[in-house]
Amino acid sequence: AQKITQTQPGMFVQEKEAVTLDCTYDTSDPSYGLFWYKQPSSGEMIFLIYQGSYDQQNATEGRYSLNFQKARKSANLVISASQLGDSAMYFCAMREGEASSYKLIFGSGTRLLVRP
């Protein structure tokens, strides 16, 4: 069974510093996709970044980058220059299933608090 593990229930970071949120995954599929979502206190789920298993380079979207280490089965999210608005829950997710019926499975999340 495929699985996503986020071992950090909560983290603090000082404003303007970088922070890394950990995510490890387990799959036997050669083709898979990894995602990060942000959930602020208002509740919506905001798509941040996607990494395909065959992508040669690490994905980046603005201040977000995904540190993809395939051999270690890790897909850590790096947020550079943290802002107060980055305080939220962050979820790692992985695509599973077949092409006609893909779905995402999610980790348990990491709560990030940015200190001023």
Add this chain to the structure above:
Amino acid sequence: DSGVTQTPKHLITATGQRVTLRCSPRSGDLSVYWYQQSLDQGLQFLIQYYNGEERAKGNILERFSAQQFPDLHSELNLSSLELGDSALYFCASSPNPSTLEKLFFGSGTQLSVL
């Protein structure tokens, strides 16, 4: 704004009742996914529709059912509600479900069963 619309935002009801949650996918998206987020179970996939047809089923209870209509909006019906059904229910849509490189979520419906 993801473009996925969910109504209502909040729903308070009693045990044993039935409710309907509504979702409109992003313009142009043919797929709809339903997820449940609860404190004890986390984010759980319930069911997926594509152009009116059910494509995948997850941990959806028999008391729950869903459908996608010709105009592509979807409804999730929850019946014989129990206290444990209290959760945040999300709808999501994807521009390309065959690769699923992006999945956009609505703002959710917070269901409280009293």
